[in-house]
Amino acid sequence: MSRQAVTSNGVPIPFTPELFAPLADSTPLAGDLLALRRRFRQDGVVLLRGFLDRRKVLDLRGAYLSRFPDGLFAAGSTPEEGIFSGRVPDGLPAHGVRGHPAHAFVRERLFASFADQPVLRRLAEALLGGPVDRLPRAILRHFHAGTLMASRAHTDHAYMTRGSERVLTMWIPVGDCPMEAGGLVYLEGSHREAAERFERARLGSDRAGDPRPISHDLRATAQAVGRRWLWHDYEAGDLTVHSPHLVHASLDTVTDAMRVSVDLRFILRGEKADTRWMKEWAGDDGA
Template sequence: MDLSCTTITPDPIATTEPPRALGVPLTRTGPLMPFTLDWNDPESARRRYEADGYLYLRGLLDRNQVLAFREYYFAQFQSTGLLAPGSRPIEGLCGEGNVADGVVNAILHRIVRSPEYAALCASPALVAFYEWFFGSPVHLHRRKILRHTTARGPLATGAHYDLVYIDQGTERLCTSWIPLGDLPLTTGTLIYLEGSHRLDVESLRGAFPDFPARSGWITRDLEGLSSRTGLRWLASPAFAAGDMMVHGPRMIHASCDRHHAGGLMRLSTDIRYQPKNEPIDARWQRDWSHDDGL
């Protein structure tokens, strides 16, 4: 497979601009700090994860496998009008067409059950990392989520933490957020509220009109949340295929606006690993479907 055009030309507005949410640049921001694994010292990774609430692991995964999956994913949408005319699926450039939710969901339903996706989510590097990190055999939650952004939406993901959705098992659970491609910030990548894994979230009750919302989101007003808490939003100017974020169940995160000048779509997956011998939330042991209520 020719993966040559997958080194994305930098988005001219991308590199120095802070993340935006609801159309406004965020004012309290900082960089996500990459962590270099020392395979002889799992404690150092655990300490960093405890301290920061996340690990930013550059190049952990097999880049070619990630890009091959990107190609496979967007190829499934080729006849739907999602992709820019004349572009190759691996580029993930969005067309003008508005694809009906039903069509997108039917395709997603199939992809999350595909052997290609299973192989990506249980790739040797990923499993080796979690076995090393937890120091035990691991369990991958079957409910795994794929998301792509388009020019029209869906809107960015509001600020939330994962324990709201997955609280009937152990808290020794990590989410892997995996960029599936070379993705500048302007594709609407994930951002983290610094140190928010130590925040008393209850103290935010009443601070935002919709919190606690049925969606589980604290708010879409990311600027308001950082101003209320005094915490910065941490972002990476660009993720590369092969990178992986790891975050804990209490770490508040969101995605920022997508406004990539060249029409590049963000494709990512979020999946969850935990030690095998810890309590497991039974609701997450079925494949994702858009109406599963979780």
């Protein structure tokens, strides 16, 4: 993918300064939690590079991908490298449904011990300003080249309307994830936009009957509100934390390496959680 045009869900978006800008790096604020919280409130997102141990993240990648048949991987490559063979093995159930490795993996102790690392909890507490609980519904995403499938522009709030807004999401790439691998992009300052301002973008959505996503068309989404998509070439160990009101989406995976990521959500303790997020994720749970 040349960076003159990137795509999301197969729809090109010119990679121009009007539509894209780099995501601010908040790593220098990691030691000053008040400043980090101010940045989080102001921008609706913080990027912390190398926040997690790279080796631990790559071990998680290897552990997850090793649950797939060898045919998923290019000859001579390891599960941790996650190089797509170009062919999904016959009989593999749809992503995340019972019988697919992601469904079992998010229910394993290994996954829970990664998600429950004290360093993540402490970060959530610093940003939400008090003790937190992790919501059990943790999503494992896995994209590979050739599908032109990516996350549509949306806010997390649209999927969590039955509970408190005092929640946050951590997005953790499980492996290196440059833009070409399907990097997450954030619509700058969009946590301060009224939802109605996106109506024009919604009209062109490929999911017109579903009020939750805004659109698969990231150019139309950005232009509806005159804002830019913030991008980053993520490396294993990086993470972002975002507000439930910040619009985000992902780009198509066009690299040989598959894109794996985890979303973790935390809620301020004592707040009412949306019950759909109180049970473990399944690819077909509809939430």
